[in-house]
Amino acid sequence: MQLEAALKQYYGFDEFRPGQKEILEDILSGHDVLGMLPTGTGKTLIYQLAAVLLKGRALIVSPLVSLMQDQVDQFKQTGFKKTVALNSFLDQSDKRSILKHLKDYQFVFVSPEIMQNNYIRSTLLSVEWSLFVVDEAHCISQWGHEFRPHYLDLVYVKKELGDPVCLALTATATVKVQEDIQKYLGIEKAKVHIHSVNRPNISLFVESFSDLEHKQDRAIDLISELKGPGIVYTNTRRSAEQLVNLLHEKGMHNVSYYHGGMEQDERLLVQKQFLNSQLKLIVCTNAFGMGINKPDIRYVLHYHAPSNMEGYVQEIGRAGRDLHPSAAILLYHPSDLEIPFHFIENELPDHNQIDFILSDYDVLSEQTVAERLHLAGISETGQRFMEYHLNSAGVLNEKGISEDKRESLKKTLKLKIEARKKEKLRSLRMIENWIMTNGCKRNMLLNYFGEEEKNDMEYCCSGCQDDLERFYGKEEPKLLIDHEWEDELKRLFRQEV
Amino acid sequence: MDISRAIIMDVLQKVDGSRKCSGIYYILTGKKTAQSLSDSQWFKIEPYYASLKGLTVEDFNSILDELCTKEFINLKEDQVFLISEKGSNFLEKNKSYYFFMEKLNGLKYASIEHKCWQVLSLFVQSLSNALYHFLNFSPVIRDRDAAEKVKILFPRTDEQRKQxxxxxxxxxKIILKKCDSKSAEIFVNKxxxxxxxxxxxxxxxxxxGLSRVEAVLRFRSVLHMIFYSIKEKPESYTVLYTLLGELIDIPALTKSALQTYHLLKQEKDLKEIMKIRNLKLSTMEDHLVEIAREIPDFSIQPYIRDEDKDRVSHFYNKTKKFKLRPIKEAFPHLTYLQIRLVLAKEGGKHAVGSGT
Known part of the structure; x- marks a missing residue:
């Protein structure tokens, strides 16, 4: 009863969504919890309420550094004003000021990497924590679609913090990944709440094209017919911008792109315009769509296939959070997979780069392994990967390392990288397979996550003859300014006309 | 013609072959070097300092190529361009269109405009929502300093908010009325x-139907007009002054020169400052020149005798040459630093009245 009262008080809702209450009860009675809940079903609410009811402070580890500030904004808007994020985007003075007033915050978001910093870590240790939340917990597993090696250190941080109650959350984890999460976070005794990844109110549509132009035409047709608000995902910034320009040319003006290459001010404006329904559609890269939290998104359209099933499920999860019928549409062309394929091939260092990083100590240049790592020109993910493993091996800040040690390290790293690549390629093949195979898309998806098939859906997917046209419709466009600046200025300041 | 081309042509016209295009590139993109700062003033192109922030060297060069091909400008010698007659006719003919740029003053405001806009924009958004009793809006500005400032200055009661x-x-409204309507629209829409x-x-x-660069410049011209108005008549713009006055009053010095200036104000001498800050002599001299130029109250008396100063100013005003060497040749007993200090102060005199 107490739980429902709090739900009403903080959110104005009368009922919990499936899973929320059970997890809360376990946390409040002091159990660690592993929760797998589908995207868009209110994971955040769980730890917000838990911290409030525990009358304590929550540390939230999240890998989505560039979206952390969006999360903080959402917390504040929900009424949890004492929320802050600590990550590499902050400048020194902001960082210092936050750390100085750390005890005044109730929710602190951190990236796994920033806790490597001794000063930050010791400040975190100086206050008391009631809850240790590991968001996107699948990142701890090599078998997860987004392995973040620094997640492996969270178990030590947790111990240092005095083992507060741990809540590990993920939207998409296969059985193998679930086991890894418990093992590597040291929460083998956690209560496990696994919910189906199935989102019954989202219908799944897949259409294949052998001609790129046909696909583009189809996308434009759909965008002009489908009832918004909607999100379109592309796999590069460039294609997001190109598509938007095309839509503008067709006279669709309430459409904008949204990606990590934009100036922050402008990106924020687009995001808020979309939330305020001034825009009917945003076109974004996969990573940035994750920052959008709008309950009434009616469709998610993939203009390119994502690189794995887990990513796909997370991305379509932006749709229909209000539980109304929504559509997920994937327009596929075989060339879609080229970019993810290329990415997988080049993300982690190749043999040459590893040999360079761990080459014989050069007296003239006097470089440490870490310095060489930065010179090697590898991706951010690759650097994180190497940094973690070199640090674990205790050589990151060394100069001369014995030949034996170097050789064995090279060998292990190469093997690890090969394994990781292989796993990613396998995931890519899985989604390709899912796209190409005829049949019920929903059941194939459930099969992938080791779940039972569902055969009682009224509306299901393109394989089950669901009709995309039922998502067509026009909405009243929200009027932008159509008057002179003087009138708008009057309106803004509520001056009588 | 896109506005960036007009700007480049106008700058070439005013610099009149005295600088290489790399120097001009630094001015246009707002590089904070002693050279670009003082050049902006000497050539009276303050509005254009930092006007093309973010322009890449490649794009800059391809614009120069294009203007050459169209014969709006000519190559004088390696890396030095002059405007052609065709070019200067073009500028003259379209003068009224580019008129809004008179209100720009990148040299003065480029370093503070963003901070100011963040405060103003967040304040207006918060106030407007409060006037309609809508408290759960989502701020479009995230900057912590701006949020702090708005929080402190925000009127508490309904009555105060209305006032x-x-x-x-x-x-x-008064300030926007002084701007052209297109720029005013763009500003209010932002x-x-x-x-x-x-x-x-x-x-x-x-x-x-403008280029992005032009939209940005029109917006900035209004913003700069606001700064200028507050500074001229703070008593007429009480709310704007409360919001932005403090931010605008900071002299347009590079961060490093500002630190030197603070030390000078604590009556440390040059040697001490060089030691405290571990500066090279040449850097120290650059700072002095910058301070002399930007801060009217800063006296150069300790560095040069009054009669020498008067003779240099006289010589400069007669020739109006912005080059140091002829002056040095005329006054071999003076150091380059001394001459630069006098010119910094002279440039300052001309800057008065050349603004909007």
Whole structure:
């Protein structure tokens, strides 16, 4: 009863969504919890309420550094004003000021990497924590679609913090990944709440094209017919911008792109315009769509296939959070997979780069392994990967390392990288397979996550003859300014006309 | 013709072959070096300092190529361009279109405009929403300093909010009326408030059929006009002054020169400062020149005798040459630093009245 009262008080809702209450009860009675809940079903609410009811402070580890500030904004808007994020985007003075007033915050978001910093870590240790939340917990597993090696250190941080109650959350984890999460976070005794990844109110549509132009035409047709608000995902910034320009040319003006290459001010404006329904559609890269939290998104359209099933499920999860019928549409062309394929091939260092990083100590240049790592020109993910493993091996800040040690390290790293690549390629093949195979898309998806098939859906997917046209419709466009600046200025300041 | 081409032509015209194009590139993109700062003033191109922030060298060079091909400019010698007659006729003919740029003053305001806009924009958004009793809006500005400032200055009661709103409305209206209507539209559309989130530059540009650069410049010209107005007549713009006055009063010094200036004010001598800050002599001299130029109250008396100073100013005013060497040749007993200090102060005199 107490739980429902709090739900009403903080959110104005009368009922919990499936899973929320059970997890809360376990946390409040002091159990660690592993929760797998589908995207868009209110994971955040769980730890917000838990911290409030525990009358304590929550540390939230999240890998989505560039979206952390969006999360903080959402917390504040929900009424949890004492929320802050600590990550590499902050400048020194902001960082210092936050750390100085750390005890005044109730929710602190951190990236796994920033806790490597001794000063930050010791400040975190100086206050008391009631809850240790590991968001996107699948990142701890090599078998997860987004392995973040620094997640492996969270178990030590947790111990240092005095083992507060741990809540590990993920939207998409296969059985193998679930086991890894418990093992590597040291929460083998956690209560496990696994919910189906199935989102019954989202219908799944897949259409294949052998001609790129046909696909583009189809996308434009759909965008002009489908009832918004909607999100379109592309796999590069460039294609997001190109598509938007095309839509503008067709006279669709309430459409904008949204990606990590934009100036922050402008990106924020687009995001808020979309939330305020001034825009009917945003076109974004996969990573940035994750920052959008709008309950009434009616469709998610993939203009390119994502690189794995887990990513796909997370991305379509932006749709229909209000539980109304929504559509997920994937327009596929075989060339879609080229970019993810290329990415997988080049993300982690190749043999040459590893040999360079761990080459014989050069007296003239006097470089440490870490310095060489930065010179090697590898991706951010690759650097994180190497940094973690070199640090674990205790050589990151060394100069001369014995030949034996170097050789064995090279060998292990190469093997690890090969394994990781292989796993990613396998995931890519899985989604390709899912796209190409005829049949019920929903059941194939459930099969992938080791779940039972569902055969009682009224509306299901393109394989089950669901009709995309039922998502067509026009909405009243929200009027932008159509008057002179003087009138708008009057309106803004509520001056009588 | 896109506005960036007009700007480049106008700068070439004013610099009149005295600088290489790399120097001009630094001015246009707002590089904070002693050279670009003082050049902007000497050649009276303050409006254009940092006017093309973010322009890449490649794009800059390809614009120069294009202008050459179209014979709007000519190559004088390696890396030095001059405007052609065709070019200067073009500028003359379109003068009225480019008139809004008179209100720009990148040299003075480029370093503070963003901070100021963040405060103003967040204040207006918060106030507008409060006037409609809508408290759960989502701020379009995240900067912690701006949020702190708005929080402190925000009127507490309904009555105060209405008063501040009426006053701010009047202040903005007066200033916007001094601008052309296109720039005023773009500025107001960028404001966020009750039930509306402001435009991005891309959206403004599209709506008005302008290049993005022009939309940005028009917006900035209004912003600079606001700064200028507050500074001229703070008593007429009480709300704007409360919001922005403190930010505008900071002299336009590079961060490093500002630190030197603070030490000078604590009556440390040059040797001490060089030691404290571990500066090279040449850097120290650059700072002095910058300070002399930007801060009217800063006296150069300790560094040069009055009669020498008067003779150098006289010589400079007679020849109006911006080059150091002829002056040095005329006054071999003076150091380059001494001459630069006098010129910094002379340039300052000319800057007065050359603004809007």
């Amino acid at each position: 501040v709103a009426s006053q701010l409305y009047i202040e903005l 404001l966020s408030g009750y039930n509306r989130v402001g435009h991005t530059f891309d959206q403004s540009a599209r709506e008005w």
